[in-house]
Every structure is written in C-alpha cells, then in structure tokens.
Amino acid sequence: xxxxxxxxxxxxxxxxxxxxxxxxxxxxxxxxxxxxxxxxxxxxxxxxxxxxxxxxxxxxxxxxxxxxxxxxxxxxxxxxxxxxxxxxxxxxxxxxxxxxxxxxxxxxxxxxxxxxxxxxxxxxxxxxxxxxxxxxxxxxxxxxxxxxxxxxxxxxx
Ligand SMILES: CC[C@@H](C(=O)O)C(=O)SCCNC(=O)CCNC(=O)[C@H](O)C(C)(C)COP(=O)(O)OP(=O)(O)OC[C@H]1O[C@@H](n2cnc3c(N)ncnc32)[C@H](O)[C@@H]1OP(=O)(O)O
Ligand SMILES: [Co+2]
Numbered sequence: 001x002x003x004x005x006x007x008x009x010x011x012x013x014x015x016x017x018x019x020x021x022x023x024x025x026x027x028x029x030x031x032x033x034x035x036x037x038x039x040x041x042x043x044x045x046x047x048x049x050x051x052x053x054x055x056x057x058x059x060x061x062x063x064x065x066x067x068x069x070x071x072x073x074x075x076x077x078x079x080x081x082x083x084x085x086x087x088x089x090x091x092x093x094x095x096x097x098x099x100x101x102x103x104x105x106x107x108x109x110x111x112x113x114x115x116x117x118x119x120x121x122x123x124x125x126x127x128x129x130x131x132x133x134x135x136x137x138x139x140x141x142x143x144x145x146x147x148x149x150x151x152x153x154x155x156x157x
Contacts, residue, residue: 001090001093002084003084004082005050005081005082006081007051007052007053008053008054008079008080008081009053009056010075011056011057011058011076012055013074015043022055031044031046033057036111037059038109039059039064039108039111040060041056041058042058043056045111078128079127080127080128080129081132083131083133084133084134085134090117091107091117091131094119098123099120110130112132115132116131
C-alpha cells in the first residue's frame with residue numbers, strides 16, 4: 001500500500017528560526033512559509049532529494065501541534081507522511097484493520113494540494129502517520145482541486 005516517504009515533519013516553536021538553522025547549518029533553502037489555517041499550522045518544506053522535511057509552527061489557538069510542543073518545547077519529530085495510490089481504499093482497509101482515522105475521517109487538502117489523512121499514533125507504535133494520495137488519483141477524490149496550493153518546485157509527479 002505504501003509508496004515513497006513524502007516527508008518527515010518536525011514541529012518547531014519558531015519557523016523563522018528553524019528555517020535559518022537549516023539554511024546556515026545545512027545550506028538548504030526552505031520554501032517560503034505557507035499558512036494553512038485548515039490544518040492549524042504554518043509550514044516550510046525542504047527538498048532533500050529522496051524525501052522532504054516539513055517544518056511546522058502552530059497557527060491559531062486550536063493547532064493540533066500545540067500539545068506536542070507543550071510537551072517538547074524545543075520541537076521534535078512529529079509525523080511521517082507516506083504516499084498511497086488510493087487514499088479512500090487505504091482508509092477503508094486500515095479502518096477494517098482497527099486503526100483510528102483522525103478528525104472526521106474524510107481527507108483534507110494538504111500542503112501539496114493533495115488529499116491527506118492522519119492515523120492515530122497509538123495504533124502505529126507511537127508514530128503519527130499522515131497518508132497523502134499521489135497526484136494522479138487526486139482528481140477522483142477532490143474534483144477540480146488538484147494542485148491548487150502545491151508549489152511547482154515541490155511537484156514530484
Ligand atoms: C500542513 C498540512 C499537513 C501536510 O500536508 O503535511 C500536515 O502535516 S498538518 C500537521 C498537523 N496536523 C495533525 O497533526 C493532525 C492530526 N493530529 C491530531 O489529530 C492530534 O495532534 C493527535 C495526534 C490526535 C494528538 O492530539 P493531542 O490533543 O495533541 O494529544 P493527545 O493528548 O490527545 O495525544 C494522545 C496520545 O498521543 C500522543 N501523541 C500526540 N501527538 C503525537 C505525535 N505527533 N507522535 C507520537 N505520539 C503523539 C500523546 O503523547 C498522547 O500519549 P499519552 O501521553 O501516552 O497519552
Ligand atoms: Co505533514
């Protein structure tokens with residue numbers, strides 16, 4: 001079911017400081033900050049070739065990463081994002097296997113303009129998992145919305 005690792009997400013208390021760290025320490029250029037109010041985060045991505053790093057800062061009072069940062073004030077690895085061919089088929093299979101799908105169970109458009117879902121970390125060895133549908137099937141899940149917010153420099157397919 002799983003294809004490539006799309007990104008590793010790191011929750012950070014300050015996105016500007018984290019971007020500066022990656023720029024100076026690793027000579028990598030993060031994408032400009034992208035505010036995603038529907039997800040309660042502001043993100044920057046760093047393409048390292050075989051995957052991406054997602055730096056995330058809380059946005060708004062109800063940010064889903066707020067409690068995580070309260071427990072890890074300096075930041076930390078927050079989730080892994082795997083690509084899948086068909087997010088609805090993956091969700092239904094995982095639900096049948098007993099996994100909890102977070103939120104209302106319906107995919108939302110993620111940072112790359114593709115449908116995403118999250119799986120409860122307690123069902124996956126303490127690891128929060130994001131599933132992201134690969135580009136070619138997006139149109140079937142969200143007609144007309146494919147690629148609307150996906151930065152051209154991060155398109156893989
Ligand atoms: C930018 C868009 C998108 C993309 O396209 O890339 C994103 O990445 S958005 C990223 C942010 N969005 C989300 O994380 C959505 C899904 N997350 C959630 O629904 C919640 O964060 C959560 C996973 C249900 C946790 O809820 P929270 O209220 O923060 O904590 P709880 O107390 O309910 O946690 C229960 C339990 O789980 C442990 N936990 C929490 N977060 C993580 C984590 N990231 N990794 C591993 N474990 C985690 C938490 O410690 C609790 O454990 P116990 O203390 O043992 O009870
Ligand atoms: Co993510």
